[in-house]
Amino acid sequence: MLNSARQGHASVLLTDHYEYTMAAASLADGTADRRCVFEVFARRLPSGRRYGVVAGIGRLLERLHGFCFEQDDVDYLRDAGVVDERTADWLADYRFTGDIDCYAEGDLYFPGSPILTVSGTFAECVLLETLILSILNHDSAIASAAARMVTAARGRPIIEMGSRRTHEESAVAAARAAYLAGFASTSNLAAGRAYGIPTSGTAAHAFTLLHADEPAAFASQVAMLGHETTLLVDTYDISQGIRNAIDAAGPGLRAIRIDSGDLYVMTQQSRDQLNSLGANDTAIVVSGDLDEYSIAALAAAPVDMYGAGTAVVTGSGAPTANLVYKLVEVEGRPVVKRSENKATVGGRKTAVRRHKPTGTVVEEVVASQGTPDPMPGDRALQTRVVEAGEPVADLPSLTDSRSLLREQLIAIPWEGLKLSPGDPTVPVIMR
Template identity: 60%
Template sequence: MDELSTATSTALCTDQYELTMLRSALAHGTAHRRAVFEVFARRLPDGRRYGVVAGVGRFLDALERFRFDEDTLAFLRDRDIVDEPTADWLASYRFSGDIWGYAEGECYFPGSPILVVEGSFAEAVLLETLSLSVLNHDSAIASAASRMVTAAGGRPIIEMGSRRTHEVAALAAARAAYIGGFSSTSNLAAGQRYAIPTRGTSAHAFTLLHDSEKETFTAQVAALGRGTTLLVDTFDVREAVRIAVEVAGPDLGSVRIDSGDLLVLAHEVRAQLDELGATRTRILVSGDLDEYAIAALGVAPVDAYGVGTALVIGSGHPTAELVYKLVARSASNDPESPVIGVAKLSTGKPTHKGRKWARRLLDNGIAAAEIVSTGSEADLPGRRLLVPLVKDGEIVGREPLDAARERRARSLAELPPTALMLSRGEPVLPTMYESGQDAET
């Protein structure tokens, strides 16, 4: 199976227990009760002050391909995962309900209902693993990327993590990083699929291919022009910078430093470039950077960063800790039967019952609280957060990737200034749960 194909069915991106529940519910006659599931985080990853929603567009694409074809059903029958009645039902599966969600790029907090899935239990329960695998990964990456962008203070960051993760995850990471504020990616497949700007320099192997750095730089400049980026830390940085300017002249585009004490080297290289007349030549640094290393380089004459490993592992938090829980269901299969709130009381894992709406309470343009309510959305104060993504089975929530990228910047800008702190801390907004006129924090 071509894992990169946009035509591949996503139906088996599903944990077996979802089909176990479906099979049992169909046999028992409860499968067609109306149900509401929510995706939310009980808590943010340890020490984080906010999260960034990402993966919504990828989830909608995957939902469109969530179909059980003959090969898929044959596999499920052979393993006795489904019986014939269940297989017959799955053969015509099409999600026909409604899905609401936080738009991509929106900041979120503990309890934020970032995805609300409404449909029959049978239709909605199957989407648990698909939604969580996409949103947990992408939101973790976008959240880490956003912190790195803040640390960079306006200097661009190139996503360079493809070699440190699965080839399919690399595309998702590049997309999420762009939403989080990264300026470009080194991954060409991500550039093609998502129209993200792409950038690339060269590796030490290219230098070692040649008999000297002068030959290396001459070959690269001849092929790519004086605006290229030359890698200067294979041997002696100072000598490499001298040769780079000798070969390319003062109009050399950039030099890249990938090792050593980047803070010290950046100052030394900037001074040397200026002495050689290459005052417009930029300095790109890379090599095991995370938001803390980027922040430490804030006083250095660095023009851009390249980040790989730390990004694709969410800078230490590779999951957003999102869960998918049933919060309401009807008492019968009658479509007119009222939907009632349900909640689990498990130790350490309780849920809040009822279908919820969310608004962000603002005070003079600065966010003050996340309001999550089972009441009427129209009665809630603040900025609306949930937007329609799927209506009666039809996808209505697609948008350009740049819209998500811009939303991340706007959403972050309205948070209290403490949101931008890199030190460990609590979420910058409290989550207030409301039911009618009663509220709890």
């Protein structure tokens, strides 16, 4: 298995040891079948963030569909002493038979938003904790950071090119989350194939260094890809690089890329130089450790496209969304942990977002064990996606999720789009 071209571990083992121990103990003492409700929510947003973006729901539902046990999975758990015989037998027949309700991918969330609700028996629900949180914590962290970069870019496209800075499989999920948040394309081919995301690429410094000189490298690239390519002009000297680029491709060259130096100054100089060479339509792509702040700082520079890498795939300072999965209801009775600094509200929650007549969001209203009193302009935030273990709705496409996010970022109070540290822009009112 380890030496096959495709790797990846069994979904059922992407799980913490204690979930199996708890399931085993509940099977032994008769509590395993109690009807439970677990909820995913954030106690707080990453420091200074004004909103979070829900992402990963589509990936999660695919993974959950494959959450069943092969014989060797059960054997491992029994032989390693994680579960007893009774539990091993139960696992062999395991299939999630409960319900899942959740916010749509691309919607916003705030502290306390009941992003995802899992209901079913204790034992079947408890096993899903780690997988659900891993996917939602990672993907939401990336999408939340990416959305800020998209806002900062003010309509200019951004290419996601951070695969090399994160775990090889995270890179694929990160490309998906960034695209969902409004990025234009990705460099990651697995993401292109798995999710239909446009892929794009330019050239690396290695390609120039491989050749006798820069003109030879550019000539080769243009011969292969035509003038609809992007030439990387900063391997030696940017000004000479631009002359070489236009010599090789003509003034119809699609784009140049600059990956180093003071991008504000270099792009001004490069724009002037390109125009003087008649290459007025040749675009300028910039990259090099860009985050939302450096993108915003280039708003007045003649940049046509950004490439973002490290910052987006690592969540720009917030690599996890810190979502939690908490038991809130047992057999219809609200439950809550009492320790002072992690107070949560018990009971199954129902959430709506409340709007002014203009369409601007006022607040999110969350009711425990009931529904918020309806008001004109309310939007229900949760949809049932799994019922009795089966998918009940076609999931929105990534394109739908992109549109939803774009609409929601227009609907929140404008302060929500500021990059500066601030409070969550929409209050969550617990009723």
